[in-house]
Amino acid sequence: MNELLWYLSRGTGVTALLALSGAVALGILARSGRDVVGWGRFGANEVHRTTSAAATALVAVHVLTLVLDTASGISLLPALVPFTSDYRPLGVGLGVLALDVLVLLGVTGVLRRRIGPRAFRAVHWSAYALWPLAVGHFLFSGSDAGTWWAVTALVVSGAAVLAAVAWRLTDSFGTRPVRSADGALPLSPKAAQR
């Protein structure tokens, strides 16, 4: 039983990193307000939300299996409170921090209509902290971090997120093209204020 849980927790750990990176990259693309991928602007948002939900589910299985696995050395307390683990305290601690941020993002995501866009957006900035925490967790406590397949997952994840962030930092990110060519402003009235 412990062996099954151990394999599951490792597998979901690596796939969760992939899903999480996809969610972060897609979130940035959706935030641009442009139809980058060709799914429509509504579609990019929808896939961002679905990918985030999938990543959350994978992380839930990842954490649950580690807690249930009696051989993992991780019980409920070190899984929820950062840096209380005897096993690879730094790596596990970073993972727990990432988990806490993920829970925060999930809750505010579900309640976003109730809390309003201002609070939602303020909290949502923490997604930029979540990703490096998850990568640190992978590097410092990932049992498979040395394998070719886990390294491939990390490289793909890193490329997607870093490319999206790089675009986010350019000036062209905030400017959406207007539809009509003649007499129209180069920017939307609100985009011009940003």
Next chain:
Amino acid sequence: MTRLHVDWTRCDGHGACTELLAGILEQDEWGYPRPLSGEREPQVEARSARRAVAACPLMALSLVE
């Protein structure tokens, strides 16, 4: 049927609603939604309306009546 209200202080013309409610809204030249019927708050079938409200990235849509 229900009516769709746009909170213009929140709307930034992302265009999710105009994609979903293509027969009811069109985009103006900046991407902001404009009801094809010319009404301020157009009539929308309830299920599609809820879909559009949930899809708006800036939570600018709500249902009235």
